[in-house]
Amino acid sequence: MSTLRGVGVSPGRAAGPVLLVHDRLPEPERGPEPSDPTAEAERIRPAAQAVARHLQKRAADTDGEARSVLEVTAAMATDPGLLSAAEQAVTSRRLPATRAVFEAAEQFSDALAAAGGYLAERVRDVQDVRDRIVAELSGTAAPGVPEPAAPSVLVARDLAPADTADLDPTMVLALVTEEGGPTSHTAILARALGIPAVVAARGALASGAAGARVDGAAGTVELVAEPVTAEAATRSGTRWCGSGKTADGHPVKLLANVGSAADATNAIDAGAEGSGLFRTEFCFLDATSEPSADAQRECYAEVLRPFAGKPVVVRTLDAGADKPLPFLDIAAEPNPALGVRGVRVAFDRPDVLDRQLAAIAAATEDTGAEVSVMAPMVATPTEAAWFAERARAAGAGRVGVMVETPAAALCAEELLAEVDFASIGTNDLAQYTCAADRMTGALAALNDPWQPALLRLIALLGSASASQGKPVGVCGEAAADPLLAGVLVGLGVSSLSMTSAALPAVGEALAGRSLPEWRAAAERAVSAPDRVQARERARAAVDG
CATH class of the missing domain: 3.50.30.10 (Phosphohistidine domain)
Structure with missing residues (x-):
């Protein structure tokens, strides 16, 4: 063993x-050359459409995040740019259709990987679509x-x-x-x-x-x-009462991350007390021009309606070079993950931010949700103050920022002095703290949220929260780990936002120990020399 x-x-x-x-399927051969390149190229689109229909059929049989993933993959299978590049490779270079699809997809994958961030997360999707189309063309079983x-x-x-x-x-x-x-x-x-x-x-x-x-x-x-x-x-969560709190009654808001109306409905069905992260960029990603104020208003309202009377934190547009939107006209960058993204886009295009803030305020009136707004990728207190002024001028009642950079965490006291709350994006904070691309499998251990360096930054934010009297939450994937969720609470976090399915297990785990016990577990984890011992020490602390 x-x-x-x-x-x-x-x-x-x-x-x-x-x-x-x-x-995955083996790499297709470069030959033999097709005797009729035009006819060979014409095989590509029907094959791609067959793959898309199969994925759409699977999507229709499911819901929630699974459905969204399948629908996005189906759309990717018939991407005009991908198919055109493959057809051109057949007609101009006389490649077999299978090889042409493979090479066109590789070009797309390389470009996405170089962009980093959200687009890098789509590389595996492109490779999957590539293999499915190649299998369809060659008459073999799909991967x-x-x-x-x-x-x-x-x-x-x-x-x-x-x-x-x-x-x-x-x-x-x-x-x-x-x-x-x-x-x-x-x-x-x-x-x-x-x-x-x-x-x-x-x-x-x-x-x-x-x-x-x-x-x-x-x-x-x-x-x-x-x-x-x-x-x-064996899973926990069967005894969760639907209210976030520790064993001694210390309240912890348990919230859901959402990006669509379906996500919002799933969150309410799962017992979420609200949403700690509404990703508004999902309303923009397929847009070739900036959505109108009315279109934005209705898009936001669809997601907010299920949360009537409940708190929702709306993140303003998290776009930039790693999530390129044509209407923003942002120049290509050598390192997009460290480039113009998040609130930095708004510094150059404040009009886009102002229109979005106005649409969010209108959608709030339409739905009755208790909406707060926050800006992504804030690095300094000055940036936080700039955003807070614009958001409040637009009618936002409660304004916050995301903490995704070590700079923001290290200036937590000054940062919180400018806003009403902060929310920690552990995914990006981990990759920037350890200088490890979170999409690189070989660096997965460095992006483990149990890394002590990351926990120590969160501890700084928890301390600033206590001294400033302003809440700090977590909306990264770390919140979905039941044991780590308790440690985060022990570090001073007051709310946890996660995928809806994780809510019962996290709720039950929190309720199983008192706040002093979670604080003791947090102290043990923060003092550990590495991620493995951080988890083991926390587990030992709560298991006694």
Whole structure:
């Protein structure tokens, strides 16, 4: 038996026989040249449309985040730029259609990877679409997860979001991948489905194991040579009362991250007390021109309506070079993750921000939600003051900022003096603190939210929150880890916003210990030398 340590991205324990998910399709050959390049090129669009129809059919059979992922992947399959590039490669370079699709997709993937941020997160999607179109063209089986004959633990190099989206938790007991990171779409979907998952578990495929025991909280995978009796995932959350608080009654708002009306409905159904992050950029990403004030107003209102009478934190447009929007006309940058993004876009185009703030205020009146606004990628107190002045002038009653940079965390006292609250984006704060691209699987451990350096920055924010009398929340994926959620509360965080499916487990975990106990666990974690010991020390503290 061997034990691998990766990064736990979806809590829970499960065991069962191993089902290997084979690698992607082999790279298509460059020849032979087609005898009729025009006819060969004409094969590409029908194949892409067949792939899109299959994905749309799967999307229609599901809902929530899974449906959104499948719909986005279906749209990507028929992207005009991708298909045109592939057709041109056939007619001008006389490549077979399969090779042309492969090379066109590689060009798109390289460009997305270089852009970083949100666009880099789409690279795996493009590769998945590429393989599906190539399979359709060559008449072979499409890549993906094989149908389990019995409840199993899936082991793969990586999984495309479309493969993860509609997995059956009764048949897929746990996920183990050699690549991927804690903020990947696969990790987010695994949490949404309640499937324990560990990513960046190097050597899992080569082990030849017949069985596995997975701890999605600890990030460990025990691999054994003989088959293991299937044990369904053990999950907490069944005793959650729907109100966030510790065992001694200390209140902690449990909120949901949303980006669409469907997300909002799911959040309410899951018992969310509101939303700690409404990502407004999802209303802009497909727009070739700036949406009108009325269009923005209705887009926001659709998401806010289910939250009538509940708090919602609306994040203003988080766009920039890593999420290029044509109407912003932002020049290409050598390092987009460190470029003009978030509130920095508004410094050059304050008119876009002002129109968005006005639309948010109008949507608030339409819906009765208790709306606050916050700006992304704020680095200094001066930037926070600039945003707060504009937001209040637009009628915002409560104004905050996201803390995603070490600079903002280190100036927490001065930052909070300018606004009403702050919300920690642990995904970006982790990658900037450790200088580790969160989309690079080899660096997944550095993006683990249990990194002590990250916890120490959060502790600074918790201390500033107490001294300033202003709340600090967390809206990154770290909030979905039940044990880490308690540690965050122990560090002074007053609200936690996460994927809806994680709410019951987090709520039950918080209620299981008093605030002094969570503070003790936080102290143990912050003083640890590395991420593994940080988790182990926190676990030991609460288990007594």
